Amino acid sequence: MVDSDADFQALTRTIQKILGFQCGSYKEDYIKRRVLSRMRITGKSDFKEYNTYFLSNTDEQEHLRNALTVNVTKFYRDKEVFDIVKNEIIPSIIAEKGRMRIWCAGCSTGEEPYTLALIISDALRLRTDVPVTIFASDIDREVLKKAREGIYDKRSLENLTETQISRHFNHLENGKYQVKDHLKSMIRFSQHDLLGGRAVTNFLDMVLCRNVTIYFTEKQKDDLARMFHPALVPEGYYIMGKTEFMGREVEDLYTPYNALQKIYRKK
Ligand SMILES: C[S@@+](CC[C@H](N)C(=O)[O-])C[C@H]1O[C@@H](n2cnc3c(N)ncnc32)[C@H](O)[C@@H]1O
Numbered sequence: 278m279v280d281s282d283a284d285f286q287a288l289t290r291t292i293q294k295i296l297g298f299q300c301g302s303y304k305e306d307y308i309k310r311r312v313l314s315r316m317r318i319t320g321k322s323d324f325k326e327y328n329t330y331f332l333s334n335t336d337e338q339e340h341l342r343n344a345l346t347v348n349v350t351k352f353y354r355d356k357e358v359f360d361i362v363k364n365e366i367i368p369s370i371i372a373e374k375g376r377m378r379i380w381c382a383g384c385s386t387g388e389e390p391y392t393l394a395l396i397i398s399d400a401l402r403l404r405t406d407v408p409v410t411i412f413a414s415d416i417d418r419e420v421l422k423k424a425r426e427g428i429y430d431k432r433s434l435e436n437l438t439e440t441q442i443s444r445h446f447n448h449l450e451n452g453k454y455q456v457k458d459h460l461k462s463m464i465r466f467s468q469h470d471l472l473g474g475r476a477v478t479n480f481l482d483m484v485l486c487r488n489v490t491i492y493f494t495e496k497q498k499d500d501l502a503r504m505f506h507p508a509l510v511p512e513g514y515y516i517m518g519k520t521e522f523m524g525r526e527v528e529d530l531y532t533p534y535n536a537l538q539k540i541y542r543k544k
Pocket residue numbers: 346347348349350351354382383384385386389414415416417420469470471472486487488489518
């Protein structure tokens with residue numbers, strides 16, 4: 278058992294070195310479950326054997342990277358994107374529409390929709406005349422459970438300022454932080470499969486679908502962009518993940534607003 282633990286620690290060091298994935302930022306159990314699943318698939322019986330295989334097999338390195346990042350998310354993930362959302366997009370929607378409807382598609386454990394709620398709440402301050410609904414969906418019921426609870430470690434909040442934390446979270450006795458009700462009330466979580474071909478709702482001012490399509494085929498990615506199009510209001514915003522690309526077949530549907538940050542507008 279001691280050996281196995283030492284082997285697991287050695288493997289996490291290899292993972293960190295090869296993938297740049299900060300294993301220390303996650304619960305050991307989280308890493309272990311995903312590694313064990315890869316070990317089952319590749320027929321490796323212990324951490325040491327898997328470590329040797331992982332070191333020499335670039336395909337397996339990619340498989341493990343995907344397995345480790347499947348639900349990974351954080352508050353204010355990609356600061357440049359959320360700075361644009363905060364400084365340009367949200368103020369312009371509030372000024373033009375006087376209301377806001379956003380879909381956060383593939384929301385995982387909730388950090389992304391809560392980031393939006395927090396930005397909007399700060400932008401509105403005490404204004405109560407702007408109705409806001411953030412539709413947040415994911416295919417995975419387990420992550421949605423965590424999202425609805427809205428309880429996070431201090432580590433997950435590292436991109437937020439102390440003012441944002443004290444304004445929008447309750448500090449619990451166990452040291453964790455729970456999102457306050459004024460943010461929760463802006464969000465409707467639901468289970469939804471993005472490959473089912475229908476949007477959760479219409480008349481959307483903005484759709485964020487970021488870091489979701491890693492296992493999707495090119496056609497499925499294009500179909501997503503086609504599904505979002507009629508669900509958006511004219512000139513509504515479509516925000517993709519920073520490493521995701523608008524397919525050739527669908528690029529006529531949108532104009533780039535900030536191509537570098539993968540922010541588009543409906544044509
Ligand atoms: C890496 S997380 C991205 C979370 C967040 N959007 C972000 O960028 O930080 C990807 C999420 O997409 C969800 N997902 C994958 N396939 C999906 C599908 N077909 N329909 C809905 N959600 C899906 C996964 O369950 C996972 O929670």
